Amino acid sequence: MEENRESLRKHWVPTEKRKECLELFEQGYGYKKTAAIAGLNTYTVRDYKRKYAAGDTSWAYRVIE
Numbered sequence: 001m002e003e004n005r006e007s008l009r010k011h012w013v014p015t016e017k018r019k020e021c022l023e024l025f026e027q028g029y030g031y032k033k034t035a036a037i038a039g040l041n042t043y044t045v046r047d048y049k050r051k052y053a054a055g056d057t058s059w060a061y062r063v064i065e
Contacts, residue, residue, distance in 0.1 A: 013040060015061065021045055022060040025052045 017038050024034040031049035035042040051059050 013044065015063065018048065018060045018062075021048050022052065022057060025049060 017040060020038050021034050021040070024037060025048075029037070031046045032042060034040075034049070035045035038045065048059055051057075
């Protein structure tokens, strides 16, 4: 269990960055441009974009302890 938490923390994206991605999606940016602006991995942002397109914005506010 502790090993799994360490893995999550290693790949954790700060809430501020996730909210930035959400704002950029709302402005009409695609995932590649959003990833470049936010300085995040393209594939991570692509996953966020897919969730956003499906109407899920909970990923932008989720807190990982």
